[in-house]
Amino acid sequence: MKDHHGILHAPIAPTLFKMTLPNLVGIFTVLSFNLIDTFFISRLGTHALTAISFTFPVTLLIVSIAIGIGAGVSTNFGRLIGAKKYNQARVLLHDALLISLLVTMLVCLIGFFSIDWLFQLLGAKTVSLPLLHDYMSIWYLGAPILVLLMVGNQGIRATGDTHTPAKIMVFSAILNAILDPLLIFGIGPFPRLEIQGAAIATLISWLIAFGFSGYIIAIKRKLIEFVDFEIKRVQHSWQRLAHIARPAAFTNLINPLANAVLMALLARLDHAAVAAFGAGTRIESILLMAVMALSSSLVPFIAQNLGAGKPERAKQALTLSLRFIFIFQCVLYIPVLLFSQHIALLFTQDPAVLHWLHFYLVALPLAYGGLGMIILFSTALNAYHRPMSSLVINLSRLFLLMLPLAFLGSYLEGVKGILLALPLTNIAMGFACYYLAKHISEPKPH
Numbered sequence: 109m110k111d112h113h114g115i116l117h118a119p120i121a122p123t124l125f126k127m128t129l130p131n132l133v134g135i136f137t138v139l140s141f142n143l144i145d146t147f148f149i150s151r152l153g154t155h156a157l158t159a160i161s162f163t164f165p166v167t168l169l170i171v172s173i174a175i176g177i178g179a180g181v182s183t184n185f186g187r188l189i190g191a192k193k194y195n196q197a198r199v200l201l202h203d204a205l206l207i208s209l210l211v212t213m214l215v216c217l218i219g220f221f222s223i224d225w226l227f228q229l230l231g232a233k234t235v236s237l238p239l240l241h242d243y244m245s246i247w248y249l250g251a252p253i254l255v256l257l258m259v260g261n262q263g264i265r266a267t268g269d270t271h272t273p274a275k276i277m278v279f280s281a282i283l284n285a286i287l288d289p290l291l292i293f294g295i296g297p298f299p300r301l302e303i304q305g306a307a308i309a310t311l312i313s314w315l316i317a318f319g320f321s322g323y324i325i326a327i328k329r330k331l332i333e334f335v336d337f338e339i340k341r342v343q344h345s346w347q348r349l350a351h352i353a354r355p356a357a358f359t360n361l362i363n364p365l366a367n368a369v370l371m372a373l374l375a376r377l378d379h380a381a382v383a384a385f386g387a388g389t390r391i392e393s394i395l396l397m398a399v400m401a402l403s404s405s406l407v408p409f410i411a412q413n414l415g416a417g418k419p420e421r422a423k424q425a426l427t428l429s430l431r432f433i434f435i436f437q438c439v440l441y442i443p444v445l446l447f448s449q450h451i452a453l454l455f456t457q458d459p460a461v462l463h464w465l466h467f468y469l470v471a472l473p474l475a476y477g478g479l480g481m482i483i484l485f486s487t488a489l490n491a492y493h494r495p496m497s498s499l500v501i502n503l504s505r506l507f508l509l510m511l512p513l514a515f516l517g518s519y520l521e522g523v524k525g526i527l528l529a530l531p532l533t534n535i536a537m538g539f540a541c542y543y544l545a546k547h548i549s550e551p552k553p554h
Contacts, residue, residue, distance in 0.1 A: 120425050124405055132401035133274045136281075142167075142390045144281075145306040146455065148288050150387070154458045156303055158379055159239035161386020162232050165371060167247060168364035170215060174255040176357020177208050178262035179407065179490045180349035185266035186408040186491070190415025198333035201263045201325070203345035205256055205332070212255040216248040230368055231375025231382070239303050246307035250314050257318045260325050266408045267331070272324055280317035284309050355495030359486065359502045366506045373518050373526055380460035381523045387455045388468035395440060395473055399433055399480040403487040410491035423548060426488050430481050430542050437477035444473045468527060475531035478538020485541035492548070501541065509533040 142164075150157045181204045188197040219226070227240050261273035287309035294300025301308065325331045335341075367389065374381040406429055410422040444451070448469035456462050482505065489498040510533040517525020 120421065120428060124402070124409060124425060124429065128270070128398075128402050128405040132398060133278060136394070136397050143394060144285050144288055145310065146387055146390045148292050149303055149306055150455045152292070152302055154380070154383055154456070154461060155235060156239060157387065157456065157461070158383040159232070159236040159303065160243065160306075161383050162227055162230055162236065162240060162371065163243060163247070164386055164389055165230070165364040165368040166219065166226065166244070167251075168367065169361060170212065170219075170251045170255065171258070172360030172364060173212060173215065173357055174208065174258035175360045176353045176355075177204060177211075177255075177349060178259045179356035179487070179495075180204065180351070180353035181259055181262045182266045182404075182407045183352050183411045183491050183493070184348055185263055186411030187415035189267060190412035195333065198331060199335055199341070200345055200348065201260075201332045202335060203342050204259055204263070204349055206337075206342065207346055207349070208255050208259045209252055212252040216251050220245065220248045229372075231372045233379070242302070242304040243307045246304060246311055250307075250311035253311075253314045253318050257314060257321055260318075260321045262404075263325060263331055264321070264329070265404060266411070267329075268408060268412070270405060273321070276317050276320045276324075279320070280313045283316060284313035287312060351493065352490050352495050355499040356490050359495070359499050362502050362506050366511060369511060370514060370526060373514060374523060377518070377523050377526075378460070378464070380458065381464045383456065383458070383461045384464035384468055385527075387461075387465055388472070391451065391455075391469065392472065392476075395444065395476060396437075396480065396483070398436055398440075399476075399483050402429055402433060403484050406484060406488055407491045410488055414491065422491070426485070426545055426548065429484055429488075430545055433480040433484055434477040434538070434542075437473075437480045441473050441476065444469060464523060464527075467524065471527055472531050475534040475538070478531075478536070479534040481538040481541045481545075482534065485545050488545075501537070501544075505533060505537045509536065 146157070146160060149160050181201065184200060185197050188194070188200065223241055223244050224237060227237065232240060261276070264273050288306055289295060290298045291301050291305030291309050292303070293305075298305075326334075371382060371385060374385055406425060409425055413419070413422040413425070448466055451469055452462050452465040456465060482501070486498040486501050489495065489501075510529055513529035513532060514526045517527075517529045519525070521528070
């Protein structure tokens with residue numbers, strides 16, 4: 109293990125840029141899975157697009173588990189490397205992957221047997237349930253592989269190497285983009301599987317990516333040590349990870365839960381708005397990929413510097429990142445506004461869905477600068493070993509501001525009122541997070 113890109117010594121801005129650029133490529137490819145699926149599935153009609161939109165809060169729930177455990181790995185693995193405790197780091201990654209597999213398998217098993225009532229609870233109509241079964245039965249099968257892939261890649265990133273995970277995910281995304289139309293529409297010798305074909309294409313892509321990632325971790329870089337199963341050691345590793353992982357996972361679970369509530373509100377007003385919201389959230393993930401790429405670089409950067417006793421350098425990196433992402437997202441809003449109608453037309457020809465998707469693209473990205481600061485600051489708090497503070501910020505954002513405003517907006521303006529609650533919340537909380545970041549202090553010894 110080595111200090112890739114000079115995390116502990118080189119100038120902050122160039123170092124973060126070198127780490128973030130490959131992360132940006134890697135995250136774009138990860139997000140492209142959902143976006144490509146949505147693009148091709150939208151060609152099957154509004155019913156299929158609505159069905160895939162309902163899956164978003166549920167799939168994000170599983171991904172949140174990976175994000176939570178990955179945050180624990182990134183922080184603790186990074187600190188152990190910064191302190192040159194390499195053997196402890198290898199054992200920790202082994203236990204983290206084992207815990208990830210067991211937890212995800214349990215959640216997916218529960219999810220598989222609750223497809224009907226869960227999606228009916230979210231507002232799905234009977235006509236959507238067969239489509240949801242086709243997609244989710246395959247997706248749940250592949251989800252444990254996805255979680256192992258995400259957690260393992262966080263272990264690689266924690267060393268400062270952001271290039272390798274990016275290359276793996278680029279290959280995987282290209283494969284998914286090739287397989288999607290073949291399996292969805294039945295091109296050439298392939299059967300026409302429609303929405304189920306999208307899930308199978310994604311599963312195959314995840315499986316191959318996991319094979320490459322496992323080779324890098326276990327054989328080429330030797331970042332993991334295969335040790336005998338000892339319940340006390342695994343419990344100790346879980347306690348170490350859980351200090352970050354449980355609040356981080358719950359923080360990320362809040363978002364799909366809030367999206368599920370918003371989806372249910374929209375479903376009771378207009379199913380065309382549900383389809384638009386589903387497509388919009390996937391487009392949003394692309395527009396925020398710079399935020400996610402920078403946050404993936406910022407956590408190991410801060411963790412290693414704190415582990416090496418350099419808190420001021422860590423704080424400078426945080427405030428610099430917040431200022432950059434606010435400006436970047438504000439500039440990005442200009443082309444989104446200018447081409448919003450054209451972007452919406454890529455995903456639907458239905459006039460009702462098109463109307464709400466266009467409104468989504470005009471109103472919500474205006475506040476992505478604020479949302480970017482929220483994401484960066486709350487993620488950075490994990491590196492500071494303050495996950496509960498991150499949780500409080502996200503709980504406040506969603507349950508004190510966003511959802512009350514959405515319910516009020518639903519009563520006053522219907523669909524438009526629900527959607528406007530999101531940018532209003534993000535602007536207010538974004539500036540609050542910037543103020544808190546400027547006054548963050550050195551963490552207590554952990």
